[in-house]
Amino acid sequence: MSTGYTLDGFPSMGAWTTWALGTENQNLPAYVAISDPRGTPQSSVNNWGPGFLPAAFQGTEFNAVKPLQNLSIPSGTSAKTDQATRNFLKSVNERHLEQFPGDSELAARISSYELAARMQLSVPEVTDLSTETSTTLKEYGADDSSNPLKAKFAKNCILARRLIEKGVRFVQLFNGAYQTGGEGVSNWDGHKAIVDQYNKHGPVLDQPCAALLRDMKRRGLLKDTLVVWMTEFGRMPTFQAGASGRDHNPDGFTAWMMGAGVKAPFTYGATDEFSYKAVENVATVYDFHATILHLLGLNHERLTYYHNGFERRLTDVHGHVIRDVLA
Numbered sequence: 001m002s003t004g005y006t007l008d009g010f011p012s013m014g015a016w017t018t019w020a021l022g023t024e025n026q027n028l029p030a031y032v033a034i035s036d037p038r039g040t041p042q043s044s045v046n047n048w049g050p051g052f053l054p055a056a057f058q059g060t061e062f063n064a065v066k067p068l069q070n071l072s073i074p075s076g077t078s079a080k081t082d083q084a085t086r087n088f089l090k091s092v093n094e095r096h097l098e099q100f101p102g103d104s105e106l107a108a109r110i111s112s113y114e115l116a117a118r119m120q121l122s123v124p125e126v127t128d129l130s131t132e133t134s135t136t137l138k139e140y141g142a143d144d145s146s147n148p149l150k151a152k153f154a155k156n157c158i159l160a161r162r163l164i165e166k167g168v169r170f171v172q173l174f175n176g177a178y179q180t181g182g183e184g185v186s187n188w189d190g191h192k193a194i195v196d197q198y199n200k201h202g203p204v205l206d207q208p209c210a211a212l213l214r215d216m217k218r219r220g221l222l223k224d225t226l227v228v229w230m231t232e233f234g235r236m237p238t239f240q241a242g243a244s245g246r247d248h249n250p251d252g253f254t255a256w257m258m259g260a261g262v263k264a265p266f267t268y269g270a271t272d273e274f275s276y277k278a279v280e281n282v283a284t285v286y287d288f289h290a291t292i293l294h295l296l297g298l299n300h301e302r303l304t305y306y307h308n309g310f311e312r313r314l315t316d317v318h319g320h321v322i323r324d325v326l327a
Contacts, residue, residue, distance in 0.1 A: 001230055002047040002172075004289055004314045011051035011305075012059065013289065014170040016314050019057045019305075020298055025167035027122035029060035029115065032163055032171050037065050037152035039177035042187070042232070048172055052307040055108035059172060064155035067127060071120050086117055126162050129155055140211040147203060154208035161215055164225055175205050190235065191245040213258070222259040226295050229256045230288075237275040252278040255288060261295040263327050286319030294321045 003010040011019075014031040023030035033048035040061075041047055048059025062068040073082045093110045100106060129142070137143045142154035153175060160173045176187035188205070190197045216222050234253025235246040252271035258264060269281035290300040293314065300319055304311040 001232055001285065002043075003049075003051065004285065004316060008043075008046055009051055010312075011053045011057070011314070012046070012048050012172075013292070013314060014048055014059050014172055015050045015053050015057040016293075016303060017170050017296060017298070019053050020303055021169060021296070023167075023169055025122075025169075027118040028126065028163070028166055028168055029119075030169040031057070031059040032168050033059035033061045034063045034156050034160055034163075034171065034173045035061055035066070036174045036177045037063065037149060037156065038187075041174050041176060042178050044178070047174075052312065053305055054104035056104070056111045058108075059170070062123075062127075064127060064129065064159045065152050068119065068123050071116060071123060073120070083117075086113060089113060122166075126166055127159060129158055132158060136215070139215070141207040150204045150208065153204055154211070157208040157212040161212060161219075161221070164216070164221055165219070175209075176201075188231075189245075191240060191247065192243050194245045197245070216259075225259050226257060226261060226292070227259045228292060229258075231255065249276070252276060257292075257295075257325070261327055262325055266325060268322060268325050281324075283322055284318065286315045287322055290315050290319035291322045291325065295326070 002012045002014075004013075014033070018030040031048065035041065045058075045061070048061065050056075050058040060068070073079065077085075090110060090113065093106065093113075097103065097106050097110065129137070132142075134143070136158070137154075140154040140158055141147070141150050142158060144151045144154070156173060160171050163171050178187065188201050213227065216225065216227070231253065234249040236249045237246075239245065240247050252275065269278060269283055271277060272279045293300045293303060300313060300315045300321070304313050306312070
């Protein structure tokens, strides 16, 4: 869902987008991945990795409860000394880069040091939620002391809105993490007891996300922001044998978009009467990605990168823009 491939090593959609469109904010990353308070999602950093694109276009991971590391100037070091050190490091790296002009990781390291210096002021400002009103915190559920996990995820949702307001090009917000705490604990799962597990996960997700969408609409952000709500797959319409949960269903499930460029309200496609398999206007992941890129102003057939003898694309050799959903 993030890269268009089931194998590792391919660029994430955010990396493709920032490589093609660049940044609108010189003091923040162009691409931010906000991981769940419980940890990184399944497949971890592959979800925001650069793959074979230059390393500078990977997503920067941080969230409202896990700040970006190593931004502060060490104690006992003056701002003047810090600047001189960075200038020296830059010159050494650039001389080294001249010997290895194709080393994108080294180029990305130079770029990241320069961006980190600018972020020393901008990141603490954008992550400081104390400037939000008590009304906003309550609307998102960020002040819910009875559900600490919900409160943490709510703060991530507020952070997502603040990053968009600051001109961050691509923001990826995750709910759920890899199963580090057992099934149904860390991620959005319902294999064993769908009522018990969803009653745990539903309150974490619902209020913060609903508030985020309302807040973005109220602030006019949806006029030029595309919101994509995506899952990894659906659920079977039947219970699993020996359990009160449901198995994965890759053949029929819902994804939706709102904001810039899409019709609202509008429904495209349908599953069969049993909710088992898509049968009407069947869309693939490639079609979905092609449509998202189109809404961002990009032609998925022309957005290519030469790698290992191939002109690679996010959509491989597939995909059609789903024009019926376009406003």
